Structures are given as C-alpha cells and as structure tokens.
Amino acid sequence: MKPTLPRTAATRLHDSTQPLPPHKLIPCPCCHEPLQHTALHCAHCGAEKHYGPRLHELLLYALSGLALCLALIFILTPHAFSTASFWLYPLLGSGLTAGFLLAQFRFSGERWIQHRKK
Structure with a gap:
C-alpha cells in the first residue's frame, strides 16, 4: 500500500491523492551502511558531509x-626584498x-570526512 497525502492536502490538489515520494537510501561513502540522501551526518561511523574547504x-x-x-619574487628579482620596495607587498598579497x-x-x-578515532 502506497502512502498518500491526507484528505486536506488532497483537496488542495484538485481532489486527487498523490503518492508520497519514496525515501531514497544511498550507501555511506565511508562505511557503506544505508543512509538517506539528505543526511549530513552518518550515525554508524560518524562521518560528516562538508561543503568547501x-x-x-x-x-x-x-x-x-x-x-x-x-620564492618566485626572490628568484626573479632579489633586489625587491628591501622594505622600501613598493611592489613587494601587493605581490605577496x-x-x-x-x-x-x-x-x-x-x-x-x-x-564526506570521517573523524579520526582516538
């Protein structure tokens, strides 16, 4: 039996009952246990999903x-290492x-990043 929307939600959808989307399970990239595709944390191994560095x-x-x-500045122009050099600081930046x-x-x-076990 497929789960359906309640009657109040179905009346907003022009009296048609829509089946709910299935829960998709994917394997955890670290421990390969089943995991929902929207999870940010694995309950089995403790791995966390990270975005960016x-x-x-x-x-x-x-x-x-x-x-x-x-190093490149020192190799190409060694005289630029004086503190009065105007271009040294913008190049380092x-x-x-x-x-x-x-x-x-x-x-x-x-x-997915798994925490080290101590």
Missing part, C-alpha cells in the same frame, strides 16, 4: 601560495589570494 586546508593553501610567490582561491576551487564540492 575546512579551515586548516584553507590556511595551508593560502600560506603555500604566499610562500610560492615569495596576490600570492595569498591565489592560494585562497585555489583552495576554494579544489574543495568546492561536497565530500
């Missing part, structure tokens, strides 16, 4: 972009921004 990934990529830009944007694009989708 986490804080430590964001900091790692931003600081890596900063270090890479700093662009390296920091490039690392931040790379992290945003790299981790832009949804992913």
